[in-house]
Amino acid sequence: MRPEDTLAQMRRAQRRWMITGVLVMAAAPLVWVGTAVLGMFAVHETIATTANPTPDELNVGFRMSLVAPVVGAAVAFAGLALVVWSSRRKRWLDEVERELASDA
Numbered sequence: 235m236r237p238e239d240t241l242a243q244m245r246r247a248q249r250r251w252m253i254t255g256v257l258v259m260a261a262a263p264l265v266w267v268g269t270a271v272l273g274m275f276a277v278h279e280t281i282a283t284t285a286n287p288t289p290d291e292l293n294v295g296f297r298m299s300l301v302a303p304v305v306g307a308a309v310a311f312a313g314l315a316l317v318v319w320s321s322r323r324k325r326w327l328d329e330v331e332r333e334l335a336s337d338a
Contacts, residue, residue, distance in 0.1 A: 255316025266306025273299030
């Protein structure tokens, strides 16, 4: 296998990781809102099905809704980590490519 072929494969993998990171970061607000909506559904379901709900019964849905920003932030940071890693990998591949070009 030639170094150029290996370099091309590494560049394709780097691009895939970059796209994955961007998509994960784009999905973070959806995860945030989705988790909050699920928590509110749980609260409303408890209110609708229980004659006299106690705070402990409602607590599950409220906790889920309050965890939503943390879940959204975790997803966003995971995507950011992929994008940063991918951009550093791109810089490294650019340096390798320059070295190969200067040796030839």
